[in-house]
Amino acid sequence: MANFQPIIQGDYSIRALNKDDVEILKYIRTLAVSEYPNMFLDNAENTHKKSNEEWLSLICGENKCIFGLFEGVRVIGLASVFQPNIEIMEGHIAMGYIVSEYRGKGLSSLLYQARIKWAVEHSHFKALTASHREGNEASRKSMMKHGFIYVGQEPETFGDGTTGMSYKYKLDLEPLRL
Numbered sequence: 001m002a003n004f005q006p007i008i009q010g011d012y013s014i015r016a017l018n019k020d021d022v023e024i025l026k027y028i029r030t031l032a033v034s035e036y037p038n039m040f041l042d043n044a045e046n047t048h049k050k051s052n053e054e055w056l057s058l059i060c061g062e063n064k065c066i067f068g069l070f071e072g073v074r075v076i077g078l079a080s081v082f083q084p085n086i087e088i089m090e091g092h093i094a095m096g097y098i099v100s101e102y103r104g105k106g107l108s109s110l111l112y113q114a115r116i117k118w119a120v121e122h123s124h125f126k127a128l129t130a131s132h133r134e135g136n137e138a139s140r141k142s143m144m145k146h147g148f149i150y151v152g153q154e155p156e157t158f159g160d161g162t163t164g165m166s167y168k169y170k171l172d173l174e175p176l177r178l
Helices: 019-035 044-049 052-059 107-121 137-145
Strands: 007-009 012-016 064-071 074-082 090-098 127-133 149-157 163-172
Touching (some): 012 074, 012 107, 019 052, 019 064, 019 090, 074 107, 090 107, 107 127, 127 137, 127 149, 137 163
Parallel strands (some): 090 127
Antiparallel strands (some): 007 012, 127 163, 149 163
């Protein structure tokens, strides 16, 4: 995480969050799951119950990175990459969110670039996986645009308590290291 160089495009930047950014993470993650409880696996009630230690554990640790998207110093987006299973050399991208007034400006590409770049730099990751809920066309299009390939689907329970189809994708990282 510490070696990740921020990505800057005009007035926007993406950087890895660190232990000093717990309040930033709390704010933007709670905003995301409150606005879209039907798209995330978490919900606002759970985020409000998390202790500072739980928030800090999301940021700090091996094989994961949470990114903040900023306009100047204002956080306007969030994304993460983590390794859900230590035995499988794959990272999973998640938490993709951009504040509504900043959507449609191509900023999700910056979040994908950051996560893919970070995973490529962590050579133990052989691939990245991603998923989206049925009907989330914006996520599907972003995944396809960034080289992810559809690999299947399965039911998933989302933060609002509903169950829906979750579509799974994969990106092989080896060709990106050449």
